[in-house]
Amino acid sequence: MKYLLTMTLLSFSLLTHAGDNEKVAPAPNQIELPKGYQDWAMISSSHRVDNHSLRVILGNDIAVSAARKNKTNPWPEGAILAKMVWKEGELETWNQAIVPEKFVHAEFMIKDSEKYKKTGGWGFARWVGLDQKPYGQDENFVQECFGCHTPVKGNDWVYTIPSKLPMPAK
Amino acid sequence: MKYLLTMTLLSFSLLTHAGDNEKVAPAPNQIELPKGYQDWAMISSSHRVDNHSLRVILGNDIAVSAARKNKTNPWPEGAILAKMVWKEGELETWNQAIVPEKFVHAEFMIKDSEKYKKTGGWGFARWVGLDQKPYGQDENFVQECFGCHTPVKGNDWVYTIPSKLPMPAK
Numbered sequence: 066m067k068y069l070l071t072m073t074l075l076s077f078s079l080l081t082h083a084g085d086n087e088k089v090a091p092a093p094n095q096i097e098l099p100k101g102y103q104d105w106a107m108i109s110s111s112h113r114v115d116n117h118s119l120r121v122i123l124g125n126d127i128a129v130s131a132a133r134k135n136k137t138n139p140w141p142e143g144a145i146l147a148k149m150v151w152k153e154g155e156l157e158t159w160n161q162a163i164v165p166e167k168f169v170h171a172e173f174m175i176k177d178s179e180k181y182k183k184t185g186g187w188g189f190a191r192w193v194g195l196d197q198k199p200y201g202q203d204e205n206f207v208q209e210c211f212g213c214h215t216p217v218k219g220n221d222w223v224y225t226i227p228s229k230l231p232m233p234a235k
Numbered sequence: 236m237k238y239l240l241t242m243t244l245l246s247f248s249l250l251t252h253a254g255d256n257e258k259v260a261p262a263p264n265q266i267e268l269p270k271g272y273q274d275w276a277m278i279s280s281s282h283r284v285d286n287h288s289l290r291v292i293l294g295n296d297i298a299v300s301a302a303r304k305n306k307t308n309p310w311p312e313g314a315i316l317a318k319m320v321w322k323e324g325e326l327e328t329w330n331q332a333i334v335p336e337k338f339v340h341a342e343f344m345i346k347d348s349e350k351y352k353k354t355g356g357w358g359f360a361r362w363v364g365l366d367q368k369p370y371g372q373d374e375n376f377v378q379e380c381f382g383c384h385t386p387v388k389g390n391d392w393v394y395t396i397p398s399k400l401p402m403p404a405k
Binding site: 103104105106107109110111112113114115116119120121123129133149151153156158159161162163164165167168171192194195196197216217220224226228229230231232 | 273274275276277279280281282283284285286289290291293299303319321323326328329331332333334335337338341362364365366367386387390394396398399400401402
């Protein structure tokens, strides 16, 4: 009994430990949190003035390579876009600068035309907060994502326009 | 004569070729453009509403590691911060989103307390536009950089506050 309790507590501790990708629960549609996304290269950024959030869009190697070459309509198979979202705040030392404050969520689009053909060839997933709680009650949550992206169907369902950077093709 | 002309044209072509770090001229203080900075990991972002620009701050491995561990006052020796700056624009498909448009410049702070002790331990440099023209007429341009950073002397001369991310120390 004591052993069982210890194991249960240990499991709970592992499941709720924040910040370690290995132990983050998958999204309700079984998508796993991509590992190491925090260190992916940057594709673009934005400031949404409607909901007062700052965003930086990162990508895995396939996505970044496509972005640098302007080959993003369609994005290639295997591309993953990762959007980091923060509530906007003000820089204390320069109040003309809007800066990221509280971390809101990390959301992902994973390109697999076959696997995700019902949602434009993209798998959607989101993890909320610094403790990365999977978003959505069940797998129908993707309809919300997909619905919001319908206006950009002509841009392969992606809002992000890669930012121009002084660099050769990767 | 024909050979000389060819060589001159070739040299000019090499010097002005945009987008390839190998051929970008150093800053007037002899700082060389850090290689591969475009793919460095993200440290933070901002929207400056005074001059209508969006910024993403990237860092080399030393800087990113320090940022993830909140060990940034002072930043460690060898840290390089790279700030990408774009003019703000509007996303056509979502006009509540301010997005990067024209690339303005990439600017760098390189931590070497000994080498750059006259300017707070930081070497400053900037390359303008997609063709990466070095900023400044002579090496005194750093006084302009350093002057602007004086208000954040207490933050190791750095404005950037690393954005919170759900991740373990690198």
